[in-house]
Amino acid sequence: MRVAYRTKVIIAWDLAAIGISLAAAYALEPSKADGAAAWTGGAALWLTYAALSMAIGFWSFIRQRMHRRIWQYTGISEMICILQSAALAAILPFAAAWIVSGEAGVLLMLHHFIGIVALMAGPRFVWRAFCDNYSVKKQPSKKRALIVGAGSCGTLIAKEMQQNDSMNITAVGFIDDDPYKHRMQQLGLPVFGGRGEIACVAETQRVDEIIIAMPSVSKTQISALVNVCKTTKAKLRIVPDLQNMIDGRGPTGRMRDVSVEDLLGRDPIRTDLEHIAGYVERKTVLITGAGGSIGSELCRQIAPFAPNKLLLLGHGENSIYTIEMELRATFPDLAIETIIADVQDRIRLEGVFARYRPQVVFHAAAHKHVPLMERNPAEAIKNNVFGTKNVAECADQYKAERFVLISTDKAVNPTSVMGTTKRIAEMFIQSLDKHSETKFVAVRFGNVLGSRGSVIPRFKDQILRGGPVTVTHPEMVRYFMTIPEAVQLVIQAGSFAKGGEVFILDMGKPVKIYDLAVDLIRLSGYEPNVDIDITFSGMREGEKLYEELLTNEEGLSSTKHDRIFIGRPGQLNRTELDFEIRKMEKVLGQHPDEIRAVLRHLVPSYRNAESTAVG
Structure with missing residues (x-):
């Protein structure tokens, strides 16, 4: 009822504006010597002019929905509508009067037009100015x-x-x-x-x-x-x-x-869509660790390339369910299979490969938390080494075309159990590649921003609690990349695979963790060490100050992509590697020091973090 009443008032005012402006225009007509208006035209003609003007104006107002517009937001478009309506209401009756009587006042028409514009636009803009100023002054806080x-x-x-x-x-x-x-x-x-x-x-x-x-x-x-x-x-x-x-x-x-x-501040990645589509499109693609940060993003970015079937394999049912629901909503026509399995279960994996025969495998399943794996070295070996071995050997056995291992810069001259196990995983797939029809490659990159268990979510949580933000060491440096950015390069690197390569992603400039904490605090609207303190907790087990992207024996060569490089390791003895892996399997239940000794024998560059110079 309120809206209907408001609409009637607006229409009535606009019609009144036409009548008032016409009366004012007639009153402003220059007089003759006897005092009569210069344009008399007769009462009948004048009334006809007024009626015609109001009818045309009313039609124009309704057609342009002037009564439906909110006056508080009156702007250029409303002004144009008012000028059009005023012009029609003034000019058409003037033309009709000229045709009928041969007499019409040009000044009358101009005054009428100006009056309509002033009476229609004036109240609207006054109301807008009032609303703008009132709303600003109403809440000074x-x-x-x-x-x-x-x-x-x-x-x-x-x-x-x-x-x-x-x-x-x-x-x-x-x-x-x-x-x-x-x-x-x-x-x-x-x-x-x-x-x-x-x-x-x-x-x-x-x-x-x-x-x-x-x-x-x-x-x-x-x-x-x-x-x-x-x-x-x-x-x-x-x-x-x-x-x-x-x-x-x-x-x-x-x-x-x-x-x-x-x-x-990195600009979007240049992607060779044709080459990516060439090895993913219409293929059965298996992603292990599909519920994790990297695995789930692999699913999101591979899905648009229309694989024949996308296999989501993971150990955690909740995370697999979450990515499945997301993909089904976004890609309703995509064939998706969810597989709850542990990469350590060889029999289960063989059943999966036998049933689905994946042609492309992205192996993202891994234990990645450095301090936790230092305290649980046997679990790191089971998942990162034997899990990778199981998936890779199944890919070889069932003739997959490509196998892409997601690796880490912590595998280079490792100081942690986690990094060492990832290095062994790289070594194993490279040795397997020499005798397989499957193209085995690894893609190595640094930390990804926002992944589960990474430093950014921990800092944000500490800021929300009011601090302090804990940094392990003032000089600690890491390479960082966003999750979508890293995954996009991983998929692109897969298109360059010839077999046996370790692809290394350009991570940009390394970032000090302390500077990262300072930036996060400031971006949250606080002053570091004033509103929120930064404290140093000391380096954790397995950590080192600087991460590296290449081992000593690897030489770097370029690819067709300006942010993907190839590191080629020296020759690997497959027989010796298999022997050391079997030895590793036997010590899994023994003391962590014995496990580390076997790791060190297999990866001589592995050294405990405490033996690394802090500087």
Whole structure:
């Protein structure tokens, strides 16, 4: 009822505007010597003019839904509609009067047109100005935001802040690198200057949040902006990448907090889709560890290449169920088989391979937590060595075309049981490749941001609890890559497989863990060692300060991809390797020191972390 009443009032006012403006226009007509209006036209003609003008105006208002528009958001489109309606209501009756009587007043028409525009547009813009100013003044305690980017996206965000009373934030102005916009105003808000002014403006304007509203720029530019913004005390937020919004990935349509991934600043990976499709499309693909961080992302990125069947193998039923439901919702036509199995169970694996005959195998199942594996070395060997051995030998036995092992930089000159077992896994598949029709390759990379058990989720949890954030050593350095980025390169590396290679991914520049903690605290809107402390807990079992990507005997050669390289190890004696692995199997139930001694004999570069110089 309220809406219907409001609609009637708007229509009545717009019709009244036509009548009032016409009467005013007639009154403003220049008079003749006897005092009569210059254009009399007769009462009948004048009434006909008025009736025709109101009828045409009413038709135009209804056609353009003027009564359905919200006055609070009156803008350019509403102004254009008003001008069109006013022109029709003034010009068509004028033309009709001219045709009928041969007499019509040009000034009358102009005054009539101006009057309609003023009476229709005036109240609308006055109401909008009142709403804008009232909503800003009504909640002076709102958070203050500085918007980086005075383009269409930034303007839209500022406009929403001005007009949405429920938002607990208000814009104080813009930052934009376009010098033409500097010292200008947008929506009544100043454009303070370029990115060099961010720190100064944030302090003088008491900014609580900085919003990066540049969804179309490259990740490198976003990284540079984030590095400037993180020097302030303001919390950082960012508008999602437009491509992700269109594709439906990420926090679609919503701003999100700036993450550590934004600091990496690497532009999208160049992918050779034709070669990838060539070995995945219409093939049966098996992914072990499919419920894990890397395994589940492998599923997501392989699914669009239309494999004939995607086999999700994992030990944990909940994680396999989760990725299965996600894939069935996203790819309803994809043939998916979920397999609950342990890679240590050779009989179960042989049954899986015999039934499904996978042509491509991605082996991501592994124990990866370094300190836990130091305390449980037998379990690391069972899963990482014998689990890999089982899957690889089944792939060989059942004539799979390719086998891709997901490895780690911790396998290079390892100081941990976990790293050593992954190195042995690499060595085993390389020795197997020499006598197999299957192409066996390994892909080696460093830490992935946000994976389960990694440092980023732990830091975030500590920040949420108010600190302290614990860093093991002030000089500890790691290579980092996002999960989608790493998996995309893994799949691409698989297309280069000729057999026996260890592919090494370009991880970019190494990052200090301490700097990572500082950045996370600042990105969360806090000051390191003021609001949240950073403490040093000491290096954990099996850790080393610096990770490496190549062993001493490996030489590096390039591939067709600028971020994938090949390391070729020396010759491996298959007979000796099998003998050492059998010896390893016999000591699994013995003391950890005896297990480590066997590992050291098989991988001479393995040395305990405590024997490594800390520097």
